[in-house]
Structures are given as C-alpha cells and as structure tokens.
Amino acid sequence: MDLSRLPNDKKLQLCRWYFRVGCMFLPFVWAVNAVWFFKEAFVKPPYDEQKQIKKYVVMSVVGATTWIVVLTVWVIIFQLQRVAWGEVGDALSFIVPLGRA
Amino acid sequence: MAVSNFYVFLLLLGIVTITKCERLHEQIYSSIEGGAPCFRRLNGTHQAGCSSSDKGAVGVIHMVDNISDAQWLVYNATEGPYMAVVSTSLFYDIVELFMSYPKNIAGVLIYDNVNDSATSFTQDSRCPNEYSSGPGSLCSSSQAGGVVWNEKGTGLLKRDIPFPIFFLPQSRSEEIVKIRDCYERFNYDKNNQQGRPLCSAQLNSFMFAAVSSEVCMRRSATSTLLSPTKVCDPLGDNNVYYSLFPGTKTKDSAKKSVTLVTARIDSASLFDGVSPGSASSVVGMVTLITAAATLSQLIPVTDSQLYEQNVLWTLFNGEAFDYIGSQRVAYDLQRAAWPAHAPLTPADIPLHVEIGQIGGSVISHLNDTTWPLHAFTATQIVSETLKFLNSLSTYGEMYNMTVFSEYTTNLPPSSLHSFRRILRNVTESGDLGELLITDHNNTFTNMYYNSALDDYDKIGFNYHNISISSDGQFVPTPELIANGTMKENELQVKISRLSTVVARTLYQRVTGKDYAGDVVASAHLVDEMLYCFLRSQACRLLLAAEYAQGAGAEESLPDRAAPLYVGVATWPATAPVFAGHLLALLTGTHLPLNKSGCDAQKEEGFSNYWLRGWNHTGVCIQTTMNFSQALSPAFIIPDYDLKSGIYSTWTESVWHAMWARVFVSAGGGGAAAAGAAGLLATAVAALLTYWLQRHASLVFLDRAPASMAVDDAASGILRTVNC
Numbered sequence: 001m002d003l004s005r006l007p008n009d010k011k012l013q014l015c016r017w018y019f020r021v022g023c024m025f026l027p028f029v030w031a032v033n034a035v036w037f038f039k040e041a042f043v044k045p046p047y048d049e050q051k052q053i054k055k056y057v058v059m060s061v062v063g064a065t066t067w068i069v070v071l072t073v074w075v076i077i078f079q080l081q082r083v084a085w086g087e088v089g090d091a092l093s094f095i096v097p098l099g100r101a
Numbered sequence: 102m103a104v105s106n107f108y109v110f111l112l113l114l115g116i117v118t119i120t121k122c123e124r125l126h127e128q129i130y131s132s133i134e135g136g137a138p139c140f141r142r143l144n145g146t147h148q149a150g151c152s153s154s155d156k157g158a159v160g161v162i163h164m165v166d167n168i169s170d171a172q173w174l175v176y177n178a179t180e181g182p183y184m185a186v187v188s189t190s191l192f193y194d195i196v197e198l199f200m201s202y203p204k205n206i207a208g209v210l211i212y213d214n215v216n217d218s219a220t221s222f223t224q225d226s227r228c229p230n231e232y233s234s235g236p237g238s239l240c241s242s243s244q245a246g247g248v249v250w251n252e253k254g255t256g257l258l259k260r261d262i263p264f265p266i267f268f269l270p271q272s273r274s275e276e277i278v279k280i281r282d283c284y285e286r287f288n289y290d291k292n293n294q295q296g297r298p299l300c301s302a303q304l305n306s307f308m309f310a311a312v313s314s315e316v317c318m319r320r321s322a323t324s325t326l327l328s329p330t331k332v333c334d335p336l337g338d339n340n341v342y343y344s345l346f347p348g349t350k351t352k353d354s355a356k357k358s359v360t361l362v363t364a365r366i367d368s369a370s371l372f373d374g375v376s377p378g379s380a381s382s383v384v385g386m387v388t389l390i391t392a393a394a395t396l397s398q399l400i401p402v403t404d405s406q407l408y409e410q411n412v413l414w415t416l417f418n419g420e421a422f423d424y425i426g427s428q429r430v431a432y433d434l435q436r437a438a439w440p441a442h443a444p445l446t447p448a449d450i451p452l453h454v455e456i457g458q459i460g461g462s463v464i465s466h467l468n469d470t471t472w473p474l475h476a477f478t479a480t481q482i483v484s485e486t487l488k489f490l491n492s493l494s495t496y497g498e499m500y501n502m503t504v505f506s507e508y509t510t511n512l513p514p515s516s517l518h519s520f521r522r523i524l525r526n527v528t529e530s531g532d533l534g535e536l537l538i539t540d541h542n543n544t545f546t547n548m549y550y551n552s553a554l555d556d557y558d559k560i561g562f563n564y565h566n567i568s569i570s571s572d573g574q575f576v577p578t579p580e581l582i583a584n585g586t587m588k589e590n591e592l593q594v595k596i597s598r599l600s601t602v603v604a605r606t607l608y609q610r611v612t613g614k615d616y617a618g619d620v621v622a623s624a625h626l627v628d629e630m631l632y633c634f635l636r637s638q639a640c641r642l643l644l645a646a647e648y649a650q651g652a653g654a655e656e657s658l659p660d661r662a663a664p665l666y667v668g669v670a671t672w673p674a675t676a677p678v679f680a681g682h683l684l685a686l687l688t689g690t691h692l693p694l695n696k697s698g699c700d701a702q703k704e705e706g707f708s709n710y711w712l713r714g715w716n717h718t719g720v721c722i723q724t725t726m727n728f729s730q731a732l733s734p735a736f737i738i739p740d741y742d743l744k745s746g747i748y749s750t751w752t753e754s755v756w757h758a759m760w761a762r763v764f765v766s767a768g769g770g771g772a773a774a775a776g777a778a779g780l781l782a783t784a785v786a787a788l789l790t791y792w793l794q795r796h797a798s799l800v801f802l803d804r805a806p807a808s809m810a811v812d813d814a815a816s817g818i819l820r821t822v823n824c
Contacts, residue, residue, distance in 0.1 A: 087319060097321050098309045098332065099152055 003040060012049035019056045027067035030060035033079055118149035133276050133302070133761040136210070137372035137553065140759070141308035141642050142332060142422075143745035144315055145735070145750035148310070149258065150824055152754070153265040157305030160184035161294070161766070162284050164654035171195040173291070175202045180294045182207035184302040186280060189219035189554060201262040208304040210761070212269040212277045213554065214217040214237070221253035224371040225421070227252070229550065232410075232746060235422040235521025235528075237510025238481065248543050251550050252511055253514060258371050259516030260549065265304040267761050268553055280763055287765060290753055302713065303768040309333070315743040333752040337670030337732035338418045340426045341366070341681040343393060343688060344725045346405040346414040347610070347706025348443030353730025357411040359445060360610060361453040362603070363516055364389040366677055368665040373759070375553040378665040379560045380460030383634045384575035386416060386680060387627060388596050388603070395604035395622040395685035400611060400689060402417065402725075413445075416680050416729040417516050419667035420552050423749030426731035427516030430521035432748070439729060442707065447527040449707040452485045452534045456603070457515045460560050461547025462540040463592050467561045470501055470589045472599070477507045477537040479521070479528075485510075485533035490506040492606045493538075500598040505542070514540050557635035558812040562592055562633045567625050569641050573686075573715040575623035587624055597624040626687075633679070638663050646682035649696070649711050649719040668730045669753050681726050685710050696721075 015037045019057060022030035034057055041054040082089035083101045090096055139151035160182045167170050174183050175198055184207050187195060194213055199206050213219075227249040228240035240249050242256060264413075269276055283300040310333035312318035317333035349356065364385040368378020377383075393414045400408075419425025433439030435632045437446050443682060459474065466472055476493065478486050494504045512518065515537050520528055527533040540546055549555035565586060578597050581587040587594050600622035608616045633640040638658040646656070692709070695704060699711045699721035707723045714720030734742050735748040742748045793800060 007612055085638060088317070089318075090323070098311075099155070100311045101316070 008047050008049045011037070012052055013054045015040070015053045019060055020062060023059060029030040029066045029069075030064040033057065034064060093094070105646050107282050109129070119190045126737045126791055127465055130303075130762045130764045131279065133210075133280070133513065133763060135269070135273040135276065136269050136305040136761050137375045138761075139262065139266040139268070139371045139757040140306060140373050140756060141310060143310055143312070143314045143754065144259075144423075147313060148261050150308075150754075151262045151265045151306060152303055152308035152311075153306045156301045157267050157307070157760075158182075158184075158207045159303045159766075161292070161299045161301050162186060162280060162443055162763070164281060164284050165191065165195060167191070168194055171198055171257070174201070174615055175205055178205055178291070180299065181205040183698075184208050184210060184304070186210045186212065186277070186284075186302075187515065188217055189222050190217050191211045192219065193221065193255065195254060195266065196257070199401060200260075200262070206264050208265040208267070208302070210267050210280070210302065210304070211734070212267065212274070214277075217711060218271075219554060222554040223251055223254050223550040223552045224257040225254050225369070225551040226256040227251050227254040227257055229421075230518065232294075233428070233518060233522065234514075235512065235518040236525070237512070237521075238518070239511040250413040250545055253543050253548060253744040257498075258369065265306045265806070267304055267306075268375065270375065270551055270553070273788055283763055284744045294770050296770060298768040300763065302761065304761045306756065306759040308756050310752070313743070314752040317754070318743070327404070329656060331755055333754050334671050334751075335732060335736045336419055336422050336753055337425055337730070337736070338367075338667050338674050339677045339681075339728040340418055340724060340731045341416040341677050341684065341726065341728055342439075342440055343414045343681075343727070344394060344682045345414075346398060346402060346408075347725050348411070348413075348445070350443050357409055358451055359411045359413050360452050360607065361413050361415060361450050362456070362689070363415045363417060363427070363453065365426070365516065366416045366454040366665065367419040367421055367426075367667045368555060370553040370555075370666065371550060371603070373554050374664055374666075374685060376551070376666040377553070377556045377635065377662060378551070379555050379557050379562070379635055380463075380547040380549060380557050381458060381551050382420075382460075382462030382665060383631065384463070384592075384596065385456045385458060386599050387630045389416065390457065390630065390687065391597060391600035391622045391627055392456075392603040393684060394608075394626065394788060397619065397688035398620050399604060399616060400617070401606045403655075408536050408611050410456070412607050412611060413440075413450075414684070416677065418674075418677050419733075419749070419751075420455070420516060420750040422667065423733075424516060424519040425667065425733045425749045425751070428748050429521035429731055430516075430524065430729070431519045432734040435523060436742040438790065440727060441729065442727070447524050447533055450533055452536070454603075455487065455515050455517055455538065457513060457537050457539040458545065459538065459540040459599075461545055465546070466590070466595075467738060468590060469594075469657070471503070472595045473503050473505065473540070474599075475505045475507050475539050476518075477509065477512050477539065477541050477819060479508075479510045479512060479517075479535060480531055481508050483531040483534035486536050489534075489606060491612065494501060494604060496602040496605045499670050501600065502595075502598060502602060507542060507642065512537055513541070513545075515539075530723055540576060551668070557631070558593060561633060564632055564636065565593070565625075565628050567628065567634075568627065568658045569625075569715060571643070571716040575625040575629075578621055578624040581624050587628075589600050590667045591741050592625070593624040593627040595736060596627045596631075597622040600627070611663070611771065631684070633683075634664050634665075637661060638675070638679070643679055644717070645712050645713055645715050646679065646686045648682075648702060649713040649717075653801065662746075665729070670730075672734075672781065675726065677731075677777035679818050681728055682712060685724040685726040686714075686724050689722035689726065691724050693723040694721040695719075695787050711781050728753070771789060773823050789821065 020034035037053055037057045041057040141150040141152050161180050163183045165185050165187045182205055227242040287300040321331045365382050366386055368376045368381045370376040417426030434447050437444045476490050492515055495503050517535050517537050548737055549559055605616045629642045633643045637660045639660045665676050668674045696711050699709050709723045712720055712722055733749040735750045
C-alpha cells in the first residue's frame with residue numbers, strides 16, 4: 001500500500017490500528033509501524049493528523065526497542081545459564097539438545 | 102516419432118548398463134565392518150565411555166606401532182586431528198597419553214592381532230566397583246601405587262573418554278590389512294603430510310544421553326515436541342535363583358534356615374557386543390550350576406520334610422556395574438520381598454557363600470592338577486562360616502585342592518559388598534556369615550577382567566564334544582579320566598571336582614552327616630556347559646534347555662556365545678534365561694505330562710517349564726527355579742536421589758547408528774584451486790560489468806526510447822501496483 005495515495009485521516013487510522021495490534025505481544029508489528037510511518041511523522045510537511053501519528057510512531061519505537069532489549073537479555077541469560085539451571089533449564093527448553101549438557 | 106524415441110531410450114539404457122554402476126559414495130568410502138564401538142554409560146553423577154560428534158569424528162589415520170609413534174601424534178603431528186590405530190598389546194601403554202592430550206586425537210581404533218595379542222587388557226577400574234564397596238575395603242584407585250585388585254585396569258569403563266574408540270577383533274584382521282595398505286600408500290611419509298591427500302577414517306558413535314543418569318532419566322521422562330522421548334535406559338536384567346527345597350510361606354518356626362550360594366552371570370567390556378567373561382564370570386557360574394545339579398542328585402527334593410536346612414542358589418546379574426543384582430536382592434531381603442513367592446528375611450540366612458572370580462589362574466595351572474583357591478571371610482568369630490570352610494578344605498583335600506583361608510575385611514569385588522553395605526547390622530554382628538571363594542589373594546590373577554579379550558582361550562578351554570545320551574546322563578569324571586578322554590589337569594575336571602566339593606560340603610551342612618555315596622559332578626557336563634557359554638549357543642545343553650516350540654519347529658540358536666553384558670532393563674538378555682533353564686533342566690523333576698497337562702499342573706512352591714528336553718520331543722520340568730528382577734533399587738524407590746551414591750545408578754545411552762569407514766581425504770589443492778578460480782571469475786565479471794556500464798554508449802546504439810512521451814499514464818498504474 002502506498003501511503004502517499006492515502007488521505008491523512010486514513011493514515012492516522014492505519015497507524016493507530018498497527019499500534020493497537022502491536023499491543024497484543026506483537027513487537028514486530030510495532031517495528032513495522034515505526035519504520036513505515038517514520039517519514040509521515042517526522043519528514044513530511046506538517047498536517048493535522050501528523051502530531052498523533054508522531055505519537056504512535058514514538059510509542060511503537062519505544063515499545064519495540066524495549067521488547068528487543070528484554071528478549072536479547074533473556075536469550076543471553078538463557079543460553080548462558082540453561083545448563084546451570086538443570087531441571088528448570090530443561091523444562092524451559094523447546095528442543096533439548098542431544099548428547100550434551 | 103514414438104518409435105525413434107524408443108530407440109533413443111534403448112541406446113541410453115545400453116550406455117548406462119555398460120558403464121560401471123557404482124555409486125560415487127561407494128567409490129570414495131570403504132566401510133570398516135565388524136568393529137565394536139565404545140558407547141556411553143552414565144551414573145548418578147557422571148558420564149562414562151565414548152561418543153563421537155553428531156556427524157562422526159574424522160581424522161587422518163596413523164598406525165601407532167610403538168610409544169614414540171603415540172608421542173609424535175600427541176606432540177608433533179601437524180595435520181591433525183588423527184585417528185590412532187593401536188594394537189591391544191600397545192593400548193595400555195599409550196592410552197593415558199591420549200587421555201591427557203586428546204586435542205590431536207579424533208578417535209582410536211583398537212585391533213587385536215593374532216600374533217601379538219595383549220598380555221593384559223582390562224578397562225575396568227583398578228578397584229572395580231570401588232564406590233559400592235562394603236566397610237573395611239582398602240582398595241583405592243585414586244592413590245598411585247598400593248595394592249589393588251585389578252592392577253592393569255585403565256578404568257576407561259567408568260571414565261569419560263573424549264574421543265570415540267572402536268574395537269576390531271581378531272576375526273576382522275582383513276580390515277586392518279586394508280587400513281594399513283591405505284596408510285602406507287598415502288600417509289607413510291609422516292613428516293611430509295601437508296597439502297597431500299591422506300588416508301583418513303571416520304568413526305560415528307554419537308550418543309544421545311549426556312551429563313549423568315539424573316539428567317538423562319529426567320530428559321527421557323519428559324517429552325518435548327521436537328526431541329526424541331528416550332535418551333537413556335537403566336541397566337538391569339534378571340537374577341536367577343533355585344532352591345534345593347521349595348520355599349514355604351509358613352511363619353517363623355517351620356521356616357528352614359537357608360544357605361545362600363551365589364555367583365555372577367554378567368561380565369562387561371568397553372565395547373558393544375563383546376563381553377565374553379570367561380575368567381571373570383563364566384567359570385564361577387558354571388561351577389555353581391554344576392554344584393547345584395550335583396547336590397540335587399545327592400538330596401532328592403522329596404526329602405524336604407527330613408531336613409531343617411535349605412540351599413538357595415542364586416546367580417546375580419549386572420554385578421559389573423556397582424552390583425546391580427546383589428544390591429537388589431539385599432534390598433529386597435531387607436524389606437522381606439525376595440524370593441517373591443516365599444520371602445526371606447536376613448535372619449533366615451545364617452550363611453552366604455559366593456563363588457567369585459575363579460577363572461584367572463587356571464591357565465597357569467594347565468600342566469598340573471592343582472588349583473589353589475582362596476576363601477575370604479571378614480570375621481573369624483562366625484562359627485557357621487568356619488564350619489563351612491573347614492568341611493570345604495577337608496573335602497578339597499580329597500582332590501588335591503587347597504583352599505587358603507583369608508581373614509580380612511578387605512574383600513575382593515563380589516556380591517558380599519552389597520550385603521555388607523545394605524544389611525550391615527546382620528553382617529557386622531555375624532548373624533549372616535559370609536564366605537567368598539576366589540582364585541587370587543591380593544590381586545586378580547585374571548589379566549582380562551571384564552574385557553573384550555576375556556575369551557575361552559584365556560582359561561585354556563578345549564572342547565571335547567562328547568555326545569549326551571537321550572536320557573540326559575553325563576559320563577562321570579572318573580570314567581572320562583580312566584578311558585583317557587580327559588586328563589586330571591584339565592579345566593573341566595577341576596571345575597567338576599570343585600563342584601563336587603561344594604555339593605558335598607552343602608550335603609554335610611543340610612543333612613548333618615558326611616556323604617557316603619559315589620556321586621560326583623561330571624566333567625562332561627562342565628565341558629558342554631563351558632562350550633555353551635563360551636563358544637556357541639547352538640550347543641547340546643541349550644538346545645535341550647530351550648522352550649519347546651510347536652511340533653517340528655527347530656529354531657536354531659546362533660553359533661556364537663551369548664553376550665554376558667547385563668544390557669538395559671527394558672531388553673531381556675538371553676544369558677540368564679539360559680542359566681535358569683539349565684538349572685531347571687538339570688535339577689528339576691521330569692513330570693510325565695504333555696504340554697497342556699504341564700501348563701495346567703500347579704504345585705505350591707514349584708513352577709513348571711515345558712522345555713525341549715534331551716531328545717527334543719518336549720519335557721515337563723517341575724522346578725523351584727525362578728527369575729527375579731535385577732534392576733537397581735535406585736530406579737524403583739520413588740523420588741530416589743540419584744546423586745546419593747547408595748545404590749547403583751548406571752544407565753546406558755541410546756544411540757541411532759554406529760559405523761566406521763575409511764577414505765582418502767583430499768589434499769586441499771583442488772579445493773584451493775576451485776576457490777581461486779571462482780574468485781577470479783567473479784572479479785573479471787565485475788570489471789566487465791563496470792566497463793560495460795561506463796562505456797554503454799560505445800556498445801549500444803544511443804536512441805531515446807519512444808515510450809518516454811506516454812510515460813505518465815503507465816506510471817500511475819505502476820504506482821498502485823508497487824505497494
């Protein structure tokens with residue numbers, strides 16, 4: 001979909017909708033939203049709905065970044081500590097490795 | 102058209118048939134057949150044995166013919182990792198070097214050379230089952246030096262080995278010839294290996310389980326979506342027991358006191374499928390079965406009412422792995438749950454006699470008639486033990502058999518340790534007297550304890566192949582010696598005499614008087630039984646002791662010895678079944694019944710077996726023989742802490758496939774050339790493209806496209822599509 005062909009109110013609607021979907025533990029949707037509407041929010045000349053779009057884009061960026069940080073930290077901790085956690089580590093594993101700890 | 106197509110097809114078919122139809126894969130690799138791989142076992146805290154990586158370990162072959170070869174491999178070799186090919190005779194001297202510096206070692210291939218076989222080869226610990234030893238044991242494998250039971254033990258059976266090992270028996274010497282040929286063609290110039298094609302080998306023995314029994318049992322119990330459910334199984338099988346008289350359920354007063362006579366069935370080795378156990382276990386087991394058969398002839402089972410004593414013959418299984426079988430029996434005695442139909446308590450058993458490892462020294466006494474034995478007992482104060490020992494010595498003297506008494510709490514590895522640990526209060530107080538018969542004193546005489554080389558030739562066994570009469574009568578030993586079939590210094594004769602001595606000692610114990618008759622154990626029976634357990638399952642005794650099939654169904658047993666490794670509990674092994682059926686056949690009452698009558702008949706304390714019998718027509722045997730589970734208590738106690746070290750916790754890893762192959766690895770020149778050529782082609786193409794773009798006007802005609810004028814309408818469409 002080409003944003004430039006949408007009227008401004010539809011753009012806001014779309015951006016808001018993407019933000020809301022992202023709230024359902026879907027940080028990737030937030031990331032898409034942020035990239036997609038970045039130009040609309042910060043580059044395009046001002047228009048009425050731009051302020052609100054800007055708000056959603058910023059919130060999407062913050063949300064997606066938080067997710068990425070949290071997930072990255074968790075993955076690092078899990079990969080480093082799984083063996084030490086023993087039973088808990090195995091229980092948290094989707095694929096238990098064969099032939100090693 | 103169709104006809105011409107058909108001719109083309111025929112032509113193609115012709116070409117394909119003429120061309121040598123060998124797959125590329127087969128042209129590159131040559132598989133090593135008949136190798137026995139080392140695999141992984143785990144206990145409560147550690148993993149032991151070998152595993153390769155998922156894809157198999159690859160290394161350049163190096164024939165290690167002396168210690169300096171091994172040192173070169175570890176310290177100087179540059180084209181590593183290497184696959185060391187070592188003979189059994191050299192293995193002991195180099196294995197510690199490889200274990201200490203495994204970086205350059207991809208794997209080890211051990212081969213047994215006919216002309217140069219090892220004079221000692223044992224992968225069990227210097228102190229076998231050290232951590233399940235009873236109080237008073239002095240053997241320590243961690244201390245250097247000192248007196249230990251198994252002096253030449255490398256301990257690999259219970260250590261984590263960082264590389265895979267395969268064993269090639271003597272019968273596979275052609276594989277070694279093949280490997281040596283390949284090695285001498287490609288690798289011989291060892292200082293000039295760089296960049297050349299080299300003869301290499303790949304060993305695959307990837308093991309699913311890791312860390313410890315605790316971890317692998319947990320992973321086996323929980324199934325996740327993408328992992329196989331089972332990664333390891335507990336070791337275990339069946340114990341076999343048979344009592345002279347049927348056990349009774351009656352309480353206290355009427356209960357007979359029981360003499361427990363035991364031996365072990367199992368042996369072990371580092372390698373899958375080769376655990377012959379001749380000297381380690383078979384000689385003891387055969388002695389026990391023969392003695393039991395003899396005693397049943399001296400005292401008929403119908404005399405049960407006459408005597409206050411009973412004899413319970415038991416064969417333990419899984420003893421090589423922290424005494425699985427005897428730990429279970431001791432544990433079950435403690436909770437009065439064994440034998441299942443008429444449970445005993447430790448108080449019912451005043452004496453336990455174990456026929457331990459007695460096969461080690463026979464080879465050194467092949468030329469004389471002596472067979473010095475040692476009887477170990479922990480305390481001198483127990484009169485039951487002393488009485489038994491005295492009559493054993495007295496009867497032994499009749500056959501020129503000396504039994505040395507050894508009073509020490511430092512007992513050799515045997516089931517006594519399980520009883521001394523688990524039933525400590527009765528063994529320490531002396532209420533349960535204990536005696537262990539071995540052929541060694543401070544250290545094993547068997548140089549192949551629990552190993553792949555503990556073969557029949559290590560006990561000097563020479564099969565006589567004497568036929569058995571259709572009524573199951575064996576030629577008595579005196580007759581065999583008189584007619585010159587056997588000599589007095591032969592193993593069969595010695596075992597039969599020891600069995601006679603044990604049987605007569607027990608006769609004296611049960612009846613209270615000396616045996617006056619002339620029934621002795623037959624060396625003929627011993628000969629047949631040793632053949633069954635050491636050479637071939639397709640032997641007279643086992644064919645007679647098999648379950649009888651339907652009419653005419655002569656199912657043939659394999660022409661090789663039954664493996665004596667205990668194996669996993671979920672997969673019953675044949676050795677204990679054979680031992681049990683033999684006990685039943687040789688000691689049981691033959692009932693004149695047909696199959697259905699045999700199955701229907703029931704008598705308290707007995708069970709009936711429909712076996713094939715001596716003339717293979719089927720025979721109904723009424724016997725007190727039975728099987729009991731030899732699975733460590735660790736796996737039946739709910740919420741048992743596998744790390745606690747109280748009971749045996751050995752498990753065996755699951756594996757998918759184990760194979761080995763030889764191939765010539767490329768020298769790397771071809772691969773480098775291909776890489777360089779690719780790089781060059783890419784660079785040329787890039788330059789060419791760049792040049793074309795810069796000079797497009799020279800190559801292509803410079804003409805403005807006609808469509809430029811009507812571009813607007815199309816771009817609108819494109820814009821909507823490009824979303």
